[in-house]
Amino acid sequence: MRKSIFLLPIFVLILVAALSSVFIVDERERALVLQFGQIVKVKSEPGVGFKVPLIQDVVKYDDRILSRDLDPLEVTPSDDRRLVVDAFARYRIADVVQFRQAVGAGGLEVASRRLDGILRDTTRNVLGTVSSNDILSTDRAALMLRIRNNAIAEAQSLGLEVIDVRLKRTDLPPENLNATYERMKAEREREAADEVARGNEAALRIRAQADRTVVELTSDANRQAEITRGEADAARNAVYAEAFGADPEFFEFYRSMTAYLRFAEQGRSSMVLSPDSEFFNYLQSDQGSAENTAQAQSSASGQATGTTAPADQ
Template sequence: MRKSILLVVVVVLVALYASLFVVQEGQRGIVLRFGKVLRDGDNKPLVYAPGLHFKVPFFESVKTLDARIQTMDNQADRFVTKEKKDLIVDSYLKWRISDFSRYYLATGGGDVSQAEVLLKRKFSDRLRSEIGRLDVKDIVTDSRGRLTLDVRDALNKGTDDEDAAAAATTEADNAIASVAKRVEQETNGKVPAVNPNSMAALGIEVVDVRIKQINLPAEVSDAIFQRMRAEREAVARRHRSQGQEEAEKLRATADYEVTRTLAEAERQARITRGEGDAQAAKLFADAFSQDPDFYAFIRSLRAYDESFKSGNDVMVMSPNDDFFRYMKSPEKTIKP
């Protein structure tokens, strides 16, 4: 008896444990019974908020949906601006589920990959359309913030009839519209109407759109770098030629100053030497004028010294020449 009671208690505890489920914070729960989602009176899937909930054990299962903000990183792609110039734009966006019932139905059971495929295609088309309305200057300067804001609003609100008529319908628009129509059919038209061109048709809200990097294509970048290098080299050559011209001017000025200084110094030296020679000549003249005979004697001695420096000198002169008068005997040279 006691074993039977114990067995019943164990079965009850297991059933109670199997009937409880917890939805964590940052998640939402969808209950499936025999693989089919439980729906409310409007035929929309029942969404369970975070907390403790009950389900029929063994017959019902729980699928959780992430309610947190998701980040979708897009691969850098080529876009054409208003000026018909190519840009390589690297971007990402953040999104979250705004309507869990619609999201579950639109993505075939909450398939994140399917949601991101549609979101990425729609985002790429919208970003391409917005960039095509701007030139390069507006994209890389103050219009960059407005660009991402316009893309986010267009994704959330969709395009109105006028914009839809002006723009060609893309494959992503058709896919989202088809999903929105299927959701409306499954809920018997009891879900609120939304713009089939917006991400609200998938139960998604785009929180933020950001552009990480904008580059020029490799072939364009290479051409621009080559042109910039050529321009810088031309500027460098111009500066070098100007520097050489200034150097030549400075060297010419310096050479002129050197030549002028040397000429002035030479002139001043000649004047000084001339004045010195004149002063010396005056002194000699004053000195020798006091005794002319002595002066004549000194001059003769100097002439002898200059004439007979070498022993091989030969002079053909008359012995009675006046040049030798001081070489004769004193008695012959002294006059009475």
């Protein structure tokens, strides 16, 4: 009975020591066995591991891909237009031994702060060599690749592997928004004024060409019309000459009728002419000047006979 009382504590101590010497590594983890703060063993494969109780400790680190969001960062590109950049990174612990030596007992908290500094410095250095238009364009993919490559080299000293770096948001600082909007507005107004000026210049050029074409076409049409009119007048005069030459009396009659018609169309109510004017030839007789001539000759003959008769008496 007394022997069992002494053996029970010993058995409990042995059991506790055995349990404390066993540790389990998950497939998502890697473990370091430390002895008085020094690394004595690395457990990279999942499964059961052993350590010396009370003397050795086990530190486990996440072997998965981790994410880190950076606080909004203000950068100054080469064109001096300040931008606020919001980025995040994906990384993993590539070398647990180097990681432990670099960060000590601080673990991921210390490593995250140091990684943030690396990413901020790298982002500022890369984005400071390009213009803001490059940052806001499709060239961002190449810029993110440059940031990642630069961060990889610096993060290796921490035992970290930077897998990817992304720029989530790129905005202007609040104090620069109004100035930027006004500058963009002025640029657009200037471009619009240039377009209007070029349009007006083109309109004047087209209008001048059109006016010149109108003048040329009108001049050519007038010239052709004058030529045609002259040819028609010549043909008309030839016809008139032929017709009037065949009947001179009809020509005299036509001229008189035309004169009467023009006088009547003018609306005049009186006209002062000599009674023996040729204008009244066809108003006095339908024979015109021929009849008047005959009457004149007959009168002259009668006057001659009347003068001789008293002499005979």
